[in-house]
Amino acid sequence: xxxxxxxxxxxxxxxxxxxxxxxxxxxxxxxxxxxxxxxxxxxxxxxxxxxxxxxxxxxxxxxxxxxxxxxxxxxxxxxxxxxxxxxxxxxxxxxxxxxxxxxxxxxxxxxxxxxxxxxxxxxxxxxxxxxxxxxxxxxxxxxxxxxxxxxxxxxxxxxxxxxxxxxxxxxxxxxxxxxxxxxxxxxxxxxxxxxxxxxxxxxxxxxxxxxxxxxxxxxxxxxxxxxxxxxxxxxxxxxxxxxxxxxxxxxxxxxxxxxxxxxxxxxxxxxxxxxxxxxxxxxxxxxxxxxxxxxxxxxxxxxxxxxxxxxxxxxxxxxxxxxxxxx
Numbered sequence: 001x002x003x004x005x006x007x008x009x010x011x012x013x014x015x016x017x018x019x020x021x022x023x024x025x026x027x028x029x030x031x032x033x034x035x036x037x038x039x040x041x042x043x044x045x046x047x048x049x050x051x052x053x054x055x056x057x058x059x060x061x062x063x064x065x066x067x068x069x070x071x072x073x074x075x076x077x078x079x080x081x082x083x084x085x086x087x088x089x090x091x092x093x094x095x096x097x098x099x100x101x102x103x104x105x106x107x108x109x110x111x112x113x114x115x116x117x118x119x120x121x122x123x124x125x126x127x128x129x130x131x132x133x134x135x136x137x138x139x140x141x142x143x144x145x146x147x148x149x150x151x152x153x154x155x156x157x158x159x160x161x162x163x164x165x166x167x168x169x170x171x172x173x174x175x176x177x178x179x180x181x182x183x184x185x186x187x188x189x190x191x192x193x194x195x196x197x198x199x200x201x202x203x204x205x206x207x208x209x210x211x212x213x214x215x216x217x218x219x220x221x222x223x224x225x226x227x228x229x230x231x232x233x234x235x236x237x238x239x240x241x242x243x244x245x246x247x248x249x250x251x252x253x254x255x256x257x258x259x260x261x262x263x264x265x266x267x268x269x270x271x272x273x274x275x276x277x278x279x280x281x282x283x284x285x286x287x288x289x290x291x292x293x294x295x296x297x298x299x300x301x302x303x304x305x306x307x308x309x310x311x312x313x314x315x316x317x318x319x320x321x322x323x324x325x326x327x
Contacts, residue, residue, distance in 0.1 A: 015039070015049075018037075018049060018060060018062060018097070019037045019049070021092065021097065022037055022049065022051050022058070022060050022099060023037075025089060025090035025099055026051065026053060026058065026089070026099070028090070029089050029090065031053040031054070031055055031058065031089065031101075032053055032054045033051055033052065033053050033058075034052055034053070034054070035051075035052045037049055037050070037051045037060075038050050038051075040059075043307075044064065044299055044300060044303045044304075044307040044310075044311055045063065045064050045066075045067055045231060045232075045299045046061055046062060046063045046064060046067065046231060047061070047062045048060065048061050048062075049062075053101075055101060056101055056102050057101070057102040058089065058099055058100070058101060058102070059099070059100045059101075059102060060097070060098070060099050061097070061098050061099075061100075062095070062096060062097050063096040063097075063098075063231055064096075064299055064302055064303075065096070065301070065302055066295075066298035066299050066301060066302070067096065067231040067232070067298075067299065068093075068095070068096025068143065069093075069096075069142045069143025069144055069145075070096065070098065070230050070231045070233070071088065071091035071092065071093050071096060071097060071098040072091065072093040072142035072143065073139065073142040073143075073144055073230050073233060074087075074088055074091070074098065074230055075088065075091055075093075076135075076138060076139065076142055077128075077132075077230070080131060080132060080135060081128055081131045081132065083224075084124065084127075084128045084131070084226070084227070085226060085227065085228065085230075086100060086101075086103045086216070086226055086228060088100050089101060093142075100228075103216040103226065103228060104216045104217060104219050105216070105217050105219070106212065106213045106214070106215065106216065106217065107121075107212040107213070107215040107216065107217040107225060108211070108212030108213040108215075109213070109217075110217035110219075111217070112252075112254045113212050113248075113252075113254065113255055114254055114255055115254075115255045115256045115259050115260060117225065117255070118245055118249060118255050118260040118263075119259055119260050119263035119264075120218075120224070120225055120263075121210065121215055121225050121227065121245070122210075122241070122242065122245060122260055122263055122264040123263050123264060123266065123267060124224070124225065124227065125207060125210065125227060125241055125264075126238070126241075126264050126267030126268065127267060128205065128227075129201075129204040129205055129206075129238045129241070129267075130201075130204075130267065132204065132205050133201060133204060136203070136235065139205060139235060140235060144205075144233060144234065144235050145233075145234045145235065145294070145295075145298070146234075146235045147203075147206070147234040147235060147236040147291040147294065148197070148202060148203035148235055148236060148237075149193040149194070149196040149197035149202055149203065149236075149237055149287060150193070150197055150202075152189060152192075152193040152287050152290055152291070153186075153189055153190050153193055155290055155291070155294055156186065156189050156290045157186075159290065159293050159294060159297065159315065159319060160174065160179065160182050160183065160319065162297075163315060163316055163319070164176075164178075164179040170312070171308060171309070171312030171313040171316070172312055172313055172314070172315045172316035172317075173316070174316055174319070178316075178320070181323055182319060182322060182323070185286075185322050185323070188286055188322075189286055189287070189290065189322075191283075192283040192284075192285075192286035192287050193283075193286075193287055195279065195280065195283045196237040196239070196280060196283050196284065196287060199237075199271075199272065199280055200271050200272075201238055201268075201271065202237065203235050203236055203237060203238070204235070204236075204237075204238035205233060205235065205238075206233060206234045206235070206236040206237070206238065206240045206241050206291075207227060207230060207232070207233055207241050207244075208230070208231075208232030208233045208234055208244075208292075208295060209229065209231075209232040209244055210227065210241055210244045210245055211244055211245075211248055212248065214227060214228060214229040215227050215228070216228060232295055234291055234295070236287070236288075236291055237280075237283075237284055237287060238268075239277075239280050239281050239283075239284045240284045240287060240288045240291065241264075242261070242264060242281060242284070243284060243285075243288040243292075245260065261281070265277050286322060289318045289319060289321040289322050290318075290319070290322070292318045293314070293315040293316075293318035293319050294315075296311070296314035296315045296318065297315045299311075300312060300314075300315070
């Protein structure tokens with residue numbers, strides 16, 4: 001049996017190959033390395049290595065096959081919207097590899113995000129979504145998953161049937177009762193997808209995991225935060241980008257949700273009124289769990305047994321979120 005890809009990324013031969021590539025592209029960029037290249041983190045979705053240069057720390061990221069589109073996507077983003085993201089030193093789209101100079105502290109490490117922080121982040125993300133609106137084909141050509149509203153119902157059916165048919169010991173097994181409960185949600189799924197699909201901008205770049213450790217803190221003179229880590233990104237309803245921030249802000253004592261929601265809504269104010277916007281945002285409470293479950297299924301496709309033990313319940317956990325009332 002072929003070894004899981006997540007195991008291969010911790011293999012000594014693979015690490016040697018990655019280190020050789022880092023040294024090669026660093027030299028081409030006139031970055032002088034010193035010290036050892038070290039493993040920072042190995043997860044089912046990506047492995048990160050650290051190298052040290054005369055210009056500071058270098059971060060290498062190797063994605064799992066499902067997320068291998070990220071380097072090409074980031075390269076395209078730096079071409080279309082260079083102020084929105086940090087340009088990589090080098091990429092290898094075929095292998096899903098990317099090398100960056102350190103972008104500064106993550107917002108979550110710098111301080112507890114405030115309402116103003118979150119408002120800036122979602123507005124910048126909304127502006128990026130608008131800037132990319134006419135580039136659908138180029139974005140999808142990078143391998144970005146197409147999770148537009150028109151595709152959601154089929155994805156829901158596939159996920160539910162897949163995990164209902166797994167053995168009971170499977171981490172994402174859906175019991176007969178849960179299977180029946182989810183099937184009863186299908187009309188709601190169809191309605192939400194149709195509602196989102198009717199908006200003038202039915203799909204856009206959706207970051208997928210917009211939390212404080214995927215944002216560089218604003219430390220420059222312009223005071224702008226910068227979003228990174230697009231491995232979970234999708235071509236989906238733009239409003240789904242609010243799902244992860246909502247999950248972080250709702251229990252927070254340092255930020256309030258409504259001003260953040262209103263800040264993002266301003267980006268689309270020329271196209272949609274407040275009442276219609278709120279209805280569309282509520283519809284993403286239905287579509288986002290489905291698209292998120294699909295992201296996890298893709299990430300786990302090449303996972304090791306140990307990784308399945310740690311993360312394997314995620315697809316079913318997200319599907320179960322459909323049964324929660326978040327309206």
